[in-house]
Amino acid sequence: MQAFGWISKTDSKSKKVIDCLDYFGIADISAWKDVSAEFVSETRFRTSPTFNQEVGATAAWVRFGETKASKILCKLWNKNLLISSLENIKALTHIAEPKLFIPALKNILNDCGVALVISKTPEGCPASGMAKFLSEDKALIMLSFRYLSDDHFWFSLFHEVGHLILHGRKSTFVDGDGFECTKEEREANDFSALTLIPENFRKNMRAHSTNYRSIIKFAKAVGISPGIVVGQMQHCGILKANHMNKLKIRYSWSSI
Numbered sequence: 001m002q003a004f005g006w007i008s009k010t011d012s013k014s015k016k017v018i019d020c021l022d023y024f025g026i027a028d029i030s031a032w033k034d035v036s037a038e039f040v041s042e043t044r045f046r047t048s049p050t051f052n053q054e055v056g057a058t059a060a061w062v063r064f065g066e067t068k069a070s071k072i073l074c075k076l077w078n079k080n081l082l083i084s085s086l087e088n089i090k091a092l093t094h095i096a097e098p099k100l101f102i103p104a105l106k107n108i109l110n111d112c113g114v115a116l117v118i119s120k121t122p123e124g125c126p127a128s129g130m131a132k133f134l135s136e137d138k139a140l141i142m143l144s145f146r147y148l149s150d151d152h153f154w155f156s157l158f159h160e161v162g163h164l165i166l167h168g169r170k171s172t173f174v175d176g177d178g179f180e181c182t183k184e185e186r187e188a189n190d191f192s193a194l195t196l197i198p199e200n201f202r203k204n205m206r207a208h209s210t211n212y213r214s215i216i217k218f219a220k221a222v223g224i225s226p227g228i229v230v231g232q233m234q235h236c237g238i239l240k241a242n243h244m245n246k247l248k249i250r251y252s253w254s255s256i
Helices: 013-024 029-043 051-069 079-084 086-094 098-111 150-167 181-195 212-222 226-235
Strands: 115-118 126-136 139-145 173-178
Touching: 013 029, 013 051, 013 212, 051 115, 051 139, 079 086, 079 150, 086 098, 086 126, 086 150, 098 139, 115 226, 126 150, 139 226, 150 173, 150 181, 150 226, 173 181, 181 226, 212 226
Parallel strands: 115 139
Antiparallel strands: 126 139, 126 173
């Protein structure tokens, strides 16, 4: 948290405690038990040896997103506009540079009442993305660029969009390797997969997996980047995990 600039850099233990209490907006250490218990119930962590570390690190990441999003001006939440904007968002997958597509993505989502926050995760936080409603009229999507590849980034984005469209104001949805795969998570996965490659194209995926040129042609027909097609083919077992990866776009934090 200090390295990311979320709290001040200090060696004083008491100052660290005060900074963390202020960061989470709680009065004292005993209140953290209530905050963390509520956070765990909302985000559905899987049990793991580093459970306590994951809770603290993930709660800190989510809190940063909430604070950042509170300062982002958005139009009122509009579910129908978000649904009708999906194709415009998909068109951005062809842009290789995050510094070019992120502003355009933010503008589209802002018009729909969704604040987009991009942030690395602190050590111990396994999250790829998060979605929640900050109020009746404003939603938040937060992404970590965890694997720095286009197939993973765009799948994570549409997964979080799926939560907002399908599940509304039910909960705080934090997604990644350390979280339980609930019914809502499976539904968001299906939403993302079918938004990126609709069912009428999916039946032909295997036939287009034989070479680079065929995958590029298929991606053009679907309207997404070839790297996303490769990622979906790998996920479906059509391609091995190490095949055709040259078609994926790799990102760096300097470009994000």
